Amino acid sequence: MLQKAAVIGSAFAALARTVGAAQPGAAQPVPAPMRDLVWGKLNFLHTTDTHGWHAGHLQEPQYSADWGDYVSFAEHMRAKADRDGVDLLLVDTGDRVEGNGLYDASDPKGKYYYDIYREQAVDLICTGNHELYVASTADREHQRTVPNFRQNYIASNLDYVDPESGERMPMAQRYRKFQTKNQKLDVVAFGFLFDFTGNANNTVVQPVEETVQEQWFQDAIREEADVFVVIGHVGVHMPEFRTIFRAIRKQNPLAPILFFGGHVHVRDATAYDSRSFAVASGRYFETIGWMSVDGELERTAHSEDADFSFHRRYIDNNLVGLHYHTGLNESTFPTEHGRNVSAMITKARDELKLDQTFGCAPKTLWMSRSPYPGKDSIYSWLENEVLPDVAVNSSRGDVPRLVILNTGAIRFDIFKGPFTRDTTYIVSPFLSAFTYIPNVPYRIARKVIKLLNSAGKIMESGPMDNRFMAIPEQLVIHEDIVHESPAADAYADAFGQKPLGGSAEKRPRLTEGYTTKDDIGSDGDDTVHAPVNFYVVPNCVQAEVEFPTDGEPETVDLVFLDFITPWVLMALRLLGGEYSQKDVQPYIEGTLTGLMTGWIEKNWPKDC
Numbered sequence: 020m021l022q023k024a025a026v027i028g029s030a031f032a033a034l035a036r037t038v039g040a041a042q043p044g045a046a047q048p049v050p051a052p053m054r055d056l057v058w059g060k061l062n063f064l065h066t067t068d069t070h071g072w073h074a075g076h077l078q079e080p081q082y083s084a085d086w087g088d089y090v091s092f093a094e095h096m097r098a099k100a101d102r103d104g105v106d107l108l109l110v111d112t113g114d115r116v117e118g119n120g121l122y123d124a125s126d127p128k129g130k131y132y133y134d135i136y137r138e139q140a141v142d143l144i145c146t147g148n149h150e151l152y153v154a155s156t157a158d159r160e161h162q163r164t165v166p167n168f169r170q171n172y173i174a175s176n177l178d179y180v181d182p183e184s185g186e187r188m189p190m191a192q193r194y195r196k197f198q199t200k201n202q203k204l205d206v207v208a209f210g211f212l213f214d215f216t217g218n219a220n221n222t223v224v225q226p227v228e229e230t231v232q233e234q235w236f237q238d239a240i241r242e243e244a245d246v247f248v249v250i251g252h253v254g255v256h257m258p259e260f261r262t263i264f265r266a267i268r269k270q271n272p273l274a275p276i277l278f279f280g281g282h283v284h285v286r287d288a289t290a291y292d293s294r295s296f297a298v299a300s301g302r303y304f305e306t307i308g309w310m311s312v313d314g315e316l317e318r319t320a321h322s323e324d325a326d327f328s329f330h331r332r333y334i335d336n337n338l339v340g341l342h343y344h345t346g347l348n349e350s351t352f353p354t355e356h357g358r359n360v361s362a363m364i365t366k367a368r369d370e371l372k373l374d375q376t377f378g379c380a381p382k383t384l385w386m387s388r389s390p391y392p393g394k395d396s397i398y399s400w401l402e403n404e405v406l407p408d409v410a411v412n413s414s415r416g417d418v419p420r421l422v423i424l425n426t427g428a429i430r431f432d433i434f435k436g437p438f439t440r441d442t443t444y445i446v447s448p449f450l451s452a453f454t455y456i457p458n459v460p461y462r463i464a465r466k467v468i469k470l471l472n473s474a475g476k477i478m479e480s481g482p483m484d485n486r487f488m489a490i491p492e493q494l495v496i497h498e499d500i501v502h503e504s505p506a507a508d509a510y511a512d513a514f515g516q517k518p519l520g521g522s523a524e525k526r527p528r529l530t531e532g533y534t535t536k537d538d539i540g541s542d543g544d545d546t547v548h549a550p551v552n553f554y555v556v557p558n559c560v561q562a563e564v565e566f567p568t569d570g571e572p573e574t575v576d577l578v579f580l581d582f583i584t585p586w587v588l589m590a591l592r593l594l595g596g597e598y599s600q601k602d603v604q605p606y607i608e609g610t611l612t613g614l615m616t617g618w619i620e621k622n623w624p625k626d627c
């Protein structure tokens with residue numbers, strides 16, 4: 020305990036400086052008490068679900084380092100591994116695209132992103148579902164990222180269909196066998212995608228249960244390996260990883276098996292048995308995951324009683340923390356390569372005019388950090404202010420209507436300050452438009468929202484789970500609502516003691532951020548934070564527009580985002596309304612994103 024306190028004390032002192040943030044205009048990074056990285060013989064840095072956030076979070080100091088800083092960080096960490104005679108590998112598990120202007124704002128999409136991303140020397144890389152929704156995205160992934168990482172890209176259960184020849188081929192190599200640089204450890208690595216079915220028709224995803232029975236897979240797990248590494252766009256608690264684990268373990272009772280997952284946008288870790296370990300490293304380039312394994316890793320030493328130890332850390336993508344973990348400072352940390360990559364990003368952002376401001380947000384609007392309904396809820400703002408104003412078609416202007424929006428259509432908070440071109444892609448990256456069914460009896464229409472918001476599923480199984488309309492983070496958080504707790508308690512939780520000194524002024528002031536609890540414990544985050552509130556939001560919210568002041572309307576127009584059409588039709592059917600796809604018509608031109616941006620231009624002050 021004493022030793023820990025000393026580490027915290029010195030780290031805090033060492034960090035109590037400000038440093039220049041990565042991108043011009045980015046928020047200044049913030050110091051905070053830190054937990055150290057534990058190195059082993061084999062060490063990993065992991066990114067997942069970065070969704071185009073390679074410029075970092077310009078409005079959030081906690082995550083404002085950029086891809087160039089990560090290039091510098093990895094360079095220093097590799098140098099340390101070389102000095103110590105251990106190995107370091109970099110992993111990325113997909114969903115690199117969609118969700119930030121750096122990718123979405125160009126035509127074609129990703130005009131700058133592919134060249135920026137490739138600058139990082141990623142050793143093991145695979146595909147996420149977002150690389151596959153749109154055929155042209157999958158084409159570009161195959162034409163650009165796969166060749167950029169020729170030796171390192173793995174597609175164990177994914178095929179690509181060539182647009183010219185129609186020929187079906189593996190997206191990339193099925194697995195990778197290689198030796199680590201310093202210890203010459205034999206690694207056999209796989210790269211999976213969960214059993215995804217929403218892909219465009221130029222890729223084919225093979226269910227994991229089938230892949231593990233393929234001859235090539237059965238041969239691969241019989242290769243001489245010191246360590247098996249499975250990377251995947253798969254949550255670490257999803258059944259696909261269990262299936263892969265069981266298949267490898269059956270053939271290799273003693274070998275360490277390491278998993279790197281993603282998709283569910285959370286920091287998470289677990290162990291499937293005492294010789295396996297799995298980590299997932301968050302979302303949106305807020306987190307750089309760390310895993311290390313120590314012990315007798317050579318296969319000749321894999322006896323019954325050989326002991327392996329595993330560690331994980333979730334590193335905030337905060338420049339101050341990256342300096343801390345490398346023991347460097349503002350002037351010694353950036354490498355020439357890292358600076359070059361940061362400059363590439365700045366240039367791309369300029370050319371994409373991502374800083375162009377549509378209006379100035381008068382306050383921060385939260386998705387789940389403040390309660391819905393409530394004055395700081397982004398959903399209440401949409402429901403009360405935006406939707407009644409923008410969900411209008413003059414030909415149906417005075418018809419009472421219910422306007423339904425699924426909460427998953429919004430992907431990020433709006434921070435007080437400039438609402439830019441970049442923000443539009445961040446907050447609502449989808450091309451969702453409003454559709455409607457005219458003249459639905461109100462006695463039926465009024466009950467639709469209740470069904471959409473009921474727990475579980477409207478239909479028995481498959482993609483109709485109601486929760487898919489809400490934000491993906493809720494898939495794993497469930498009813499585990501975090502309430503406000505004073506910083507001192509978070510400190511006590513983290514270190515098992517109250518901070519030294521007692522008086523409030525002497526305590527390190529904790530910033531709000533991740534306070535992760537996973538199957539391994541509550542010491543995973545590299546930075547000690549005060550917890551962030553998390554309030555569960557409904558699957559859908561609804562605005563009532565043009566309602567009579569007295570009484571109820573006889574019929575209403577039922578207006579909703581096209582994405583939720585299948586759920587709405589199913590709900591109507593359950594309520595006795597026989598409607599089908601042919602009753603659903605376009606309501607207004609433009610996307611939710613475009614309409615919201617238009618509203619902001621009209622209603623928020625231009626300058627901050």
Ligand SMILES: *[C@@H]1O[C@H](CO)[C@@H](O)[C@H](O)[C@H]1NC(C)=O
Pocket residue numbers: 220221
């Ligand atoms: C894939 O879908 C596109 C667009 O819907 C269609 O034109 C094409 O024929 C389809 N290709 C195959 C191989 O089914």
Ligand SMILES: *[C@@H]1O[C@H](CO)[C@@H](O)[C@H](O)[C@H]1NC(C)=O
Pocket residue numbers: 347348349350351
């Ligand atoms: C950074 O570290 C170097 C080497 O230890 C030192 O010379 C320099 O003064 C430090 N710079 C800052 C800004 O602290």
Ligand SMILES: *[C@@H]1O[C@H](CO)[C@@H](O)[C@H](O)[C@H]1NC(C)=O
Pocket residue numbers: 355356359
């Ligand atoms: C950085 O950019 C400069 C100028 O374009 C170039 O000369 C240099 O080779 C680059 N260095 C690295 C390590 O990428």
Ligand SMILES: *[C@@H]1O[C@H](CO)[C@@H](O)[C@H](O)[C@H]1NC(C)=O
Pocket residue numbers: 411412413414604605606607608
């Ligand atoms: C209103 O609806 C009509 C009929 O569906 C459509 O032609 C028109 O474009 C819509 N108006 C707007 C502003 O979207």
